[in-house]
Amino acid sequence: MTEARFIHLLDAYGARWTGWPQDEVAAARTALAGSANLQALWNEASALDDFLCLPAVTASADLRERVLASAVGAGLKSSRRPRGLWSAWTLWSGAGVMATAVAGALLGVGLAQHLAAPMQAEAVFYQASLQGTDDTEVLGLELVSLEVPR
Numbered sequence: 001m002t003e004a005r006f007i008h009l010l011d012a013y014g015a016r017w018t019g020w021p022q023d024e025v026a027a028a029r030t031a032l033a034g035s036a037n038l039q040a041l042w043n044e045a046s047a048l049d050d051f052l053c054l055p056a057v058t059a060s061a062d063l064r065e066r067v068l069a070s071a072v073g074a075g076l077k078s079s080r081r082p083r084g085l086w087s088a089w090t091l092w093s094g095a096g097v098m099a100t101a102v103a104g105a106l107l108g109v110g111l112a113q114h115l116a117a118p119m120q121a122e123a124v125f126y127q128a129s130l131q132g133t134d135d136t137e138v139l140g141l142e143l144v145s146l147e148v149p150r
Contacts, residue, residue: 001028001030001031003035003037005024007041009021009024010041014045014049015045015046015048
């Protein structure tokens with residue numbers, strides 16, 4: 001096993017042999033035993049694995065209250081917002097954003113229809129004023145200029 005392959009497997013699976021591909025464990029153990037560099041990398045990876053396996057630590061209510069009391073005693077102000085009011089404010093702000101978006105969409109549709117109506121009316125009046133013209137005249141084409149053999 002090459003040193004690069006060992007490092008790749010160590011990065012991928014960590015310093016626990018149980019996670020490594022079983023067909024490469026024997027070769028990896030041999031490479032580890034013969035290289036001081038790989039042993040140093042193994043020790044670092046093992047320390048990281050141990051750290052990641054530590055249980056999550058939560059503060060007790062008593063400790064949290066003592067920390068807050070010492071902060072207030074030091075002149076710091078609490079920036080905690082009441083949860084009920086904060087969550088209601090968050091809900092209403094989301095509703096406000098949605099209402100604004102809907103109002104903007106409705107205004108845009110209404111405005112587009114209002115502005116498009118005069119253009120549509122002009123097109124209808126223009127077509128009505130042509131009185132019997134065909135498509136070639138509307139497009140500005142004349143049969144004579146096309147030089148179509150008859």
